[in-house]
Amino acid sequence: MAITSANQLELLQTAEAVAREKMIDPDLVIEAMEDSLARAAKSRYGSEMDIRVHIDRKTGNATFTRARTVVEDDTVENYQAQFTADQARAYFEPSKDGRAHWLRDGQVLTDFSGKPQPGDVFEEQVPPVDLGRIAAQSAKQVILQRVREAERDRQYEEFKDRAGTIINGVVKREEYGNIIVDVGRGEAILRRNEKIGRESYRPNDRIRAYVKDVRREARGPQIFLSRTDPQFMAELFKMEVPEIYDGVIEIKAVARDPGSRAKIAVISYDNSIDPVGACVGMRGSRVQAVVGELQGEKIDIIPWSEDQATFLVNALQPAEVAKVVFDEDATRIEVVVPDEQLSLAIGRRGQNVRLASQLTGLDIDILTEEEESKRRQAEFNARTKLFMDTLDLDEFFAQLLVAEGFTNLEEVAYVDLDELLSIEGVDEGTAEELQTRAREHLEAANKAALENARALGVEDSLIEFEGLTPQMVEALAKDGVKTLEDFATCADWELAGGWTTQNGQRVKDDGILEPFGISLEDAQTMVMTARVMLGWVDPTEFESADEAGAEGDEQEAGV
Secondary structure, X not given: OEOOOOOHHHHHHHHHHHHHHHOOOHHHHHHHHHHHHHHHHHHHHOOOOEEEEEEOOOOOOEEEEXXXXXXXXXXXXXXXXXXXXXXXXXXXXXXXXXXXXXXXXXXXXXXXXXXXXXXXXXXXXXXOOEOOHHHHHHHHHHHHHHHHHHHHHHHHHHHHHHOOOEEEEEEEEEEOOEEEEEOOOOEEEEOHHHOOOOOOOOOOOEEEEEEEEEEEEOOEEEEEEEOOOHHHHHHHHHHHXXXXXXXXXXXXXXXXXXXXXXXXXXXXXXXXXXXXXXHHOHHHHHHHXXXXXXXXXXXXXXXXXXXXXXXHHHHOOOOOOOEEEEOOOOOEEEEEEOHHHHHHHHOHHHHHHHHHHHHHOOEEEEEEHHHHHHHHHHXXXXXXXXXXXXXXXXXXXXXXXXXXOOOOHHHHHHOOHHHHHOOOOOOHHHHHHHHHHHHHHHHHHHHHHHHHHHHOOOOHHHHOOOOOOHHHHHHHHHOOOOOHHHHHOOOHHHHHOEEEEEOOEEEEEOOOOHHHOOOHHHHHHHHHHHHHHOOOOOHHHHHHHHHHHHHHHHHHHOO
16 A cells, blocks of 8 residues: 555554454554554665655654764764764754754754754655565554554553452353453453352353552553452451441451451450450351352451560460460460360361461461370470589479479579579578589589580581581581581571471471570571671671561551
């Protein structure tokens, strides 16, 4: 086709029609047309030329121009599209017939009192080209590609802000267990592992799901849906409970075993509103609406509390809790329940305690009162024997120390003397003798551990590292850590211990220094200090990271 013989207004009409159909800006379609015509013209005039096309938005008239850019003298690479300032002087004047013009910073130049500058562009009109069959087909492909890209951008902009919300759609088809959903101006995917239980859908079924993620990819925006995400349930409650939508009640935590059971923790900022009652609704109407959408998933609604122990007791409902015991770093907790409540607290296949752990963010150990009693008795006997063997005490006196809260020799050796004197029947001479025996035993143990470590090949750089006791060095040596370099390559969990998930089960990884009470934070600090000493890490980076962590701790503490 010849661009000169075509109805010029037809271009604008076509652009309007395509833009309206695809719901994109008509200018994007016209720009695509300009690009496609320019490519076709290059095939006729030469690919090295910079041919540009401008379509008038009112008349549809297409103007073809050849552009040449002024560059520095030694940077001319394409003589068809570039020239130097000296070469450009011959053209540097106002156009007499209006078929040429100069551009500077994108604006038409009117002042020619100076001289051409690098970056200036000289455009002069060239005759329009007749599009042959191949060129016309190529132009069509360019337009279609640009329109598709514009449509994808429009879809991404429309859906990117809907991540984290619930969307309604219609099932289009199923592909390898994944559900393709029509969500209006785009398609979304509900993966097989994001469906509840054994849900099945047929084409044209209506579906409600949570927009988990929206990604911009080469093939277009990808919208990922989920019906198993805990936030799906939270958003459903927000839709059913006006108080949550208004912010009077807040959902603090959600834990789900999709299709089976869930726990949701709520708090009310209005003392006159019961958060649990509001979520349940009149005769359970509100919670039943959510349960119906979640395929009968049983939901425990519990009140949230700032006190972790109280919150955990609530989270383990319907089981009754007799006692809660936190460890020092408050990330692991022991819960003691009556013997008859054990199965209820654990739940079928550990479901109840697993959900409570997810809800609270704590690792939970559940013991019966009998098990706890036996364990405490075993600890009492072990500590009693320790004091009897190391301090040469009789059983009664050793039991007295344990009953007063002493758990190891370090506490006896270095505790303030007044604490020992507060024990009934202990005078100053006895207290001093106890501390002397404890210190002598510790010194002997340290000496033996140090000798064993040296025998295993431990270097002085590790022995002298601040924070490591001889027993710690010995434990490291037995595990193959014999130099400061070896220590610096350790991961914090290798030293302090941690938990991993294998085949869906949480498995404990014992740390080398875990028996000595080294926390994960302590291990991180020690390893980073070793790396700084070896020059592996910039000290300023380590200090700034440490300060940032301290600021975060202060913020969490409300400082």
